[in-house]
Amino acid sequence: MHYMQIQTINSEIISCRKCPRLVEWREKVAQEKRKAYRDHEYWGKPVPGFGDSAARVFVVGLAPGAHGSNRTGRQFTGDASGNFLYPALHRAGFANRPDSTSRDDGLILTDMYIAASARCAPPDNKPTPEELSTCLPYLKTELQLIQPKVLVALGKIAFDTILRITSTRPTALKFSHAAVFSLPPSNFIPHNSYLICSYHPSQQNTLTGKLTVEMFDTIWQQARTLIHQ
Numbered sequence: 305m306h307y308m309q310i311q312t313i314n315s316e317i318i319s320c321r322k323c324p325r326l327v328e329w330r331e332k333v334a335q336e337k338r339k340a341y342r343d344h345e346y347w348g349k350p351v352p353g354f355g356d357s358a359a360r361v362f363v364v365g366l367a368p369g370a371h372g373s374n375r376t377g378r379q380f381t382g383d384a385s386g387n388f389l390y391p392a393l394h395r396a397g398f399a400n401r402p403d404s405t406s407r408d409d410g411l412i413l414t415d416m417y418i419a420a421s422a423r424c425a426p427p428d429n430k431p432t433p434e435e436l437s438t439c440l441p442y443l444k445t446e447l448q449l450i451q452p453k454v455l456v457a458l459g460k461i462a463f464d465t466i467l468r469i470t471s472t473r474p475t476a477l478k479f480s481h482a483a484v485f486s487l488p489p490s491n492f493i494p495h496n497s498y499l500i501c502s503y504h505p506s507q508q509n510t511l512t513g514k515l516t517v518e519m520f521d522t523i524w525q526q527a528r529t530l531i532h533q
Contacts, residue, residue: 306357306358306450307357308450309334309355309357309449310339310353310357310446310449310450311370311433312420312439313351313352313442313446313449314353315443315530316442316459316466317350317351317352317353317423317442318349318350318352318476319345319349319350320350320423320424320442322438323434323435323438323439325423325426325427325432325435326422326425326426326431326435327424329370329424329425329427330348330349330368330370330374330424330425331348333346333348333370333371333374334347334348334374334375335348335454336370337346338371339494341371341375343437344375346374346375347373347374347376347377348374349374349377349424350423351368351373351374351377351378351379351420351423351424351425352423353379353417353418353420353446354378354379354413354417354418354419355413355416355417355418356414356415356416356417357417357449358415358450359396359413359415359416359417359452359454359456360415360433360453360454360457361398361416361417361453361454361456361527361531362416362417362419362420362446362447362450362452362454362456362533363416363417363418363419363456363458364419364420364421364430364443364455364456364465364466365379365380365385365418365419365420365458365459365462365504366420366421366422366431366458366459366461366462366504367401367420367423367425367426367427367429367431368420368423368424368425369382369383369385369423369425369429370425370429371383372385372386373386373425374386374424375377376405376406376407376492377407378404378406378407379418379419379420380505381404381405381406381407381420382404382405382406383508384506384507385504385505385506386403387402387403388505388510388515388520389404389458389505389520390402390403390404390411390523391524392505392517392520392524393401393416393524395415395521395524396413396521396524396527396528397414397526397528398413398414398524398527399411399412399413399414399416400412400413401411402502413472414532415456417446417450417452417501419442419443419446419464420490421436421439421443421462421465422435422436423437423439423442429506430496431461433463434477436461436465437455440465440468440469442467443469444469444492445476446453447469447492447493448492448493451493451494451495452493452497453495453497453498453530453531454497454498454500454530455487455497455498455499455500456499456500456502456527456529457479457499457500457501457506458503458505459503459504459506460479462504463477463479463499463501464479467500469490469492470487470488470492470493470499472492477499477503480497480501481502481503481515481519482500482501482502482519482523482526483499483500483501484497484498484499484501484526484530485498485499485501486492486498487499498530500526500527502515502520502523503515503519505520
């Protein structure tokens with residue numbers, strides 16, 4: 305049942321054209337392409353969530369990369385962030401393979417669902433507050449359907465987005481890598497849940513050493529522990 309409902313919300317996401325700036329940008333990028341991908345057919349649409357519809361772990365990122373998810377049509381697929389994320393998920397047992405290259409590459413997530421704060425690739429990787437608000441109902445619906453026990457925020461914007469949905473006062477919780485918070489029941493997740501914070505696996509974090517492989521592995525080990533509590 306959940307699977308069919310998730311497919312329905314995914315169809316709504318893919319057909320969304322509510323934010324003119326993002327529609328124009330994602331389609332412009334898909335038409336002009338990057339030289340390295342000139343032979344690729346770009347997705348060029350909002351990117352739906354991906355993973356296990358019965359997941360206990362729900363991951364929230366920022367937004368599709370212009371030549372990553374906006375090209376491949378799958379969360380964290382086809383760019384450096386995904387190249388850092390999926391090996392970690394494979395090591396932790398959430399993914400059946402350590403890489404994600406296309407929507408039909410055979411990658412399967414178990415007990416995990418991945419979504420984003422904004423579903424369209426934004427200029428300079430920066431969605432506006434208005435665009436984030438417009439996208440928020442999609443994430444709310446996914447959380448209501450999946451009812452995860454653990455949420456993982458990849459970056460501060462994802463953290464703030466989750467707090468908006470769960471009606472947690474932002475001043476009550478402070479974002480820091482590997483911080484874990486207990487969330488009370490809400491209209492969207494009627495049971496107690498946990499929120500884990502992580503730096504986003506972007507190159508500006510991974511290449512500078514702000515986020516190391518060991519630091520990232522800790523996040524998924526925490527998630528594994530918490531789903532059994």
